[in-house]
Amino acid sequence: MDHFNYVDGVLHAEDVPLTRIAAEVGTPVYVYSTATLTRHFKLFQQALDWTDHLVCFAVKSNSNLAVLKLLGDLGAGMDIVSAGEYARAKAAGVPGERIVFSGVGKTAAEMRMALEGGIRQFNVESEPEMELLSQVASSMGVTAPIAVRVNPDVDAKTHEKIATGKSENKFGIPIAKAREVYARAAALPGIEVVGIDMHIGSQLTDLEPYRLAYAKMAELTRALRADGHDIRRLDMGGGLGIPYRRDNNAPPLPIEYGQVIRDAVGDLGCEIEIEPGRNISGNAGILLSSVIYLKEGEGRDFLILDAAMNDLIRPAMYSAHHDIVPVVEQAPGAPVAPYDVVGPVCETGDTFEKAVELPGLGAGDLVALRSAGAYGAVMASEYNSRPLVPEVLVNGDQFAVIRARPTLEEMLGRDTIPEWL
Numbered sequence: 001m002d003h004f005n006y007v008d009g010v011l012h013a014e015d016v017p018l019t020r021i022a023a024e025v026g027t028p029v030y031v032y033s034t035a036t037l038t039r040h041f042k043l044f045q046q047a048l049d050w051t052d053h054l055v056c057f058a059v060k061s062n063s064n065l066a067v068l069k070l071l072g073d074l075g076a077g078m079d080i081v082s083a084g085e086y087a088r089a090k091a092a093g094v095p096g097e098r099i100v101f102s103g104v105g106k107t108a109a110e111m112r113m114a115l116e117g118g119i120r121q122f123n124v125e126s127e128p129e130m131e132l133l134s135q136v137a138s139s140m141g142v143t144a145p146i147a148v149r150v151n152p153d154v155d156a157k158t159h160e161k162i163a164t165g166k167s168e169n170k171f172g173i174p175i176a177k178a179r180e181v182y183a184r185a186a187a188l189p190g191i192e193v194v195g196i197d198m199h200i201g202s203q204l205t206d207l208e209p210y211r212l213a214y215a216k217m218a219e220l221t222r223a224l225r226a227d228g229h230d231i232r233r234l235d236m237g238g239g240l241g242i243p244y245r246r247d248n249n250a251p252p253l254p255i256e257y258g259q260v261i262r263d264a265v266g267d268l269g270c271e272i273e274i275e276p277g278r279n280i281s282g283n284a285g286i287l288l289s290s291v292i293y294l295k296e297g298e299g300r301d302f303l304i305l306d307a308a309m310n311d312l313i314r315p316a317m318y319s320a321h322h323d324i325v326p327v328v329e330q331a332p333g334a335p336v337a338p339y340d341v342v343g344p345v346c347e348t349g350d351t352f353e354k355a356v357e358l359p360g361l362g363a364g365d366l367v368a369l370r371s372a373g374a375y376g377a378v379m380a381s382e383y384n385s386r387p388l389v390p391e392v393l394v395n396g397d398q399f400a401v402i403r404a405r406p407t408l409e410e411m412l413g414r415d416t417i418p419e420w421l
């Protein structure tokens, strides 16, 4: 459920008509709903209310400071993967003890930054990383709390570019090697083992891969405890999928996912962490865009939007579907026609979707691309020297620009022409 609904024939974000945001901020623009973000976060809290837990929002899915502050103030932890994301989480007021550092390529500088500023745990993904972390921590006179990310070799049944839990993926250490790696960790002076971590992929729409992976997690917890390690925390990762179509079967709910976790590891007495991103932010946002031209082609008509692949790359990158809907609803029974909905960027791949059935639209009309709150703005670029897309947050009947559209002067001002040219 989200908070983008038609009221009197106009699509609203909560109580704000999208026509108003378009008029005041311009398009293209991302629009997020406070109510949806809050609701989704609380669903995960409830799903784990049977135990000590921390819901760490995956910052990579939406890293706007206002979004992070909203979730942080609700009690969220943050799952981060870079110095930049660490800095964002801190700037949004999230304390270090609620920040988990994931990622396969942490640098010494990033480790130092997190150890200085405070960190809940590093999710270590390889032995070389663990050795380096131990050195960095020892040189600072501290120990680094870690969970080792294990790769359970489970097929997450999702898009191949976002599956992470198969042995051929770069993530984690093979689960079969885990006892050896934990033995090494215990011997390192700068490392303190606190738990185990796992994340098998994104946009999972079936709970079975989680069941398989979490059964292996439970077995490993017992084995490591028998080896003498103090496994007190289990990070179960993120990845729960969302409905991208209003008409399809909804993926499992957070409460069902929470039950899978409970069934698998609930008897181990561990604190549970999860790292959902998309499920919290995805359906909390839309990309609002205007039609620039309706162009008649041979055998097809193109709706050329002012949003493009640089603003929302998911269709071009993963052939992902986003529902595209008119902001001003047409009268019931109004004729619809198929349009190829495209952006202005000079690539054929700059196509949001082909043959979308839409009512007659023309220049200046507004459309919304739904389910764009996750992996939308964060993956945007300035390709074709298009200004980075702005973001707006709605709360009831008010809204605020939470990232402004840069001016052309600001864009030009970032480059330097050396004086010797």
Ligand SMILES: Cc1ncc(COP(=O)(O)O)c(C=O)c1O
Binding pocket: 058, 061, 079, 102, 103, 164, 199, 201, 202, 203, 237, 238, 239, 240, 275, 276, 277, 278, 279, 374
């Ligand atoms: C380590 C880690 N945690 C959490 C996530 C969040 O995934 P999602 O947005 O699918 O919940 C990801 C991305 O797949 C990830 O790589």
Ligand SMILES: N[C@@H](CCCC[NH3+])C(=O)O
Binding pocket: 060, 162, 202, 203, 314, 318, 374, 375
């Ligand atoms: N960027 C991907 C998700 C990546 C998940 C990263 N761990 C998407 O848009 O679906």
